[in-house]
Amino acid sequence: MDLRAENLTLTIGGKVVVHQLNITASKGQCWAVLGRNGVGKTTLIRCLAGLDKPDSGAIHLDDIALTSLSRRQVAKHLGVLFQQGGNAFPSTVWETIVSGRYPHLPAWQPDTKQDRAIAHRALRVVELDGYEERVMATLSGGERRRLDLAVVLTQDPVVFLLDEPANHLDLRYQILLLQHMRQLADERGKTILMALHDMNLAARFCDHALLLYGSGRYDGGPLGPLFRSEQLTELYDYPVRSVVHDGRCYWFPS
Numbered sequence: 670m671d672l673r674a675e676n677l678t679l680t681i682g683g684k685v686v687v688h689q690l691n692i693t694a695s696k697g698q699c700w701a702v703l704g705r706n707g708v709g710k711t712t713l714i715r716c717l718a719g720l721d722k723p724d725s726g727a728i729h730l731d732d733i734a735l736t737s738l739s740r741r742q743v744a745k746h747l748g749v750l751f752q753q754g755g756n757a758f759p760s761t762v763w764e765t766i767v768s769g770r771y772p773h774l775p776a777w778q779p780d781t782k783q784d785r786a787i788a789h790r791a792l793r794v795v796e797l798d799g800y801e802e803r804v805m806a807t808l809s810g811g812e813r814r815r816l817d818l819a820v821v822l823t824q825d826p827v828v829f830l831l832d833e834p835a836n837h838l839d840l841r842y843q844i845l846l847l848q849h850m851r852q853l854a855d856e857r858g859k860t861i862l863m864a865l866h867d868m869n870l871a872a873r874f875c876d877h878a879l880l881l882y883g884s885g886r887y888d889g890g891p892l893g894p895l896f897r898s899e900q901l902t903e904l905y906d907y908p909v910r911s912v913v914h915d916g917r918c919y920w921f922p923s
Contacts, residue, residue, distance in 0.1 A: 672730060674717065679716050679724060679726075686712050697860070703868070708881045710832070718830050719736070730828065744826070751832055759804060766820055772824065788823045795818055800816075815846070818834060829859060831862070843870065850874065878891075888900065
């Protein structure tokens with residue numbers, strides 16, 4: 670399923686995030702959204718998820734306008750990982766993880782054996798199997814972040830919108846979980862768009878990039894042509910250089 674932004678203009682607090690944005694994130698593609706702090710990555714992801722209205726333009730899932738779908742219908746196709754997780758209730762890990770199946774359940778119907786199997790599989794992916802009875806308040810920041818991602822995996826959407834999925838994760842879990850997202854794109858044709866701060870994680874796991882420069886300016890498309898020292902230096906307003914090691918390009922501040 671394609672996620673398409675057409676002539677999208679989005680502002681927040683008088684600041685232009687994007688002006689006339691036209692991109693298509695297609696089936697099997699993994700996009701990195703990159704830019705400085707405060708440039709509007711989170712705001713754009715919320716807009717693409719249909720949670721915030723753009724000033725103009727439209728968002729489509731394939732040929733269906735996002736605004737024509739109910740929130741439940743959107744949630745069947747589109748999953749969102751927020752930068753800051755929230756849980757207002759003193760729930761357990763299991764109660765939290767199965768909530769990801771809500772969009773797929775008929776009204777007032779309990780979860781099924783298949784729903785529980787999907788939830789257990791997601792817990793194994795993030796290495797939280799065995800934590801089912803833990804109360805949310807007892808989890809560390811990294812464990813909570815892994816659970817937040819597991820909830821979206823349990824939702825099993827066609828399109829993933831992930832706002833800084835590597836937040837609070839150590840190096841091993843950053844690689845493990847982003848590698849899993851890459852596999853979902855490659856093996857199951859999922860469409861993935863994620864805001865990242867780390868250029869090297871983006872280069873390693875993504876094939877497309879959306880660069881947000883500020884004041885509505887952007888570049889979007891295949892990652893290779895966009896990842897050049899000149900463009901990344903402009904993007905971050907700081908000199909960026911690259912080095913090639915074992916055939917792979919790595920990026921670092923000059």
